[in-house]
Amino acid sequence: MFKGSNVALVTPFKDGKLDETSYIKLIHYHIENGTNGLVPAGTTGESPTLSHDEHQRVIELCINESKKKLPVIAGTGSNSTDEAISLTRHAEKMGADAALVVTPYYNKPTQEGLYQHYKAINDKCGIPIIIYNIPSRSVIDMSIDTMSRLFELKNIVGVKDATGDLERVNQSIKKMGNEFIQLTGNDENALEFNKRGGVGAISVTANIVPKLCSDFQKYSIEKDQKSQTEAKRLDEILQPIHNAMFIESNPSPVKYAAKILNLCDDGVRLPLVKITNPSKEIIKKVLQSANLI
Secondary structure, eight states: OOOOOEEOOOOOOEEEEEEEEHHHHHHHHHHHOOEEEEESSTTTTGGSOHHHHHHHHHHHHHHHHHSSSSSSSOOOSSSSHHHHHHHHHHHHHOOOEEEEEOOOOSOOHHHHHHHHHHHHHHHOOOOOOEEEEEEEHOOOOOOOHHHHHHSSSSSSSEEEOOOEEEEEHHHHHHOOOSEEEEEOGGGGHHHHHHHOOEEEEEEEEEGGGGHHHHHHHHHHOOOOOHHHHHHHHHHHHHHHHHHHHTSTTTHHHHHHHHTTTTTTOOOOOOOOOOOOHHHHHHHHHHHHHHTOO
16 A cells, blocks of 8 residues: 655645645645655655644645545654654544654654654554654664564554665565565655665655656566666656755755646745745756756
8 A cells, every 4th residue: 555656745835824725736636646645744744833733634634635545644753752642643533544653853762762652652553654764854763673673563564764775675674574665755766765675755756746756656666677667767857856856955945846836835934944046946947857847
């Protein structure tokens, strides 16, 4: 169920408030354009600056509008274990297919602390949990040994790996086998990630080119030469777009691209700001080169 191109949905704002109309339009845009899964209220969805009510509303809207046409992997992580449990239980109650739970940021727990954090969520909830390992933002890196311990629990099913370390794919397969779901959180390494045994991505770029990303994922997961050749061709088209989406802090660049494509406004919440004019020009050129505008 959790494979292919899963979009890390942006959260549209209008005059600083949640823009439900644009958000619903985005969800249907992905249903109609081949996206394999929806991931609301993650990093790209600006979860740190959503209120509790907004966080829950974003997840609820996504579940209600998708109507089980696509799996919903709800972002429910927090550096407070109790809060993560609360958000995950709410997502489960609303009908989410899985929860994406980021490693606790700022607190800097030990590996045992990480284990106990996820075990507590596992024990209080009943939906599949995907670990979100992103050391560049959370300042901690969950070891493969800790993941292996967690994989023994009933609800822990895989990882969104945003370490950028491709060797971890091989090491995780060796330790846990192919049943442990591995999704990359780095769009730019998805081709090699899948070659090594990954099964997809949770993608920022998919916000603006869903069909291109889903086609790429479809071919990159296959092992025959024809599929791999097509995956490589699509990857070459996607690489400049991936790079442009991180020219400044995510999700400001992808929101600007979404604005150009008439998907939603480019407003972000402080401390994030809209991208600079030079960055806007770079994104426009990349979109033009890909024949998107």
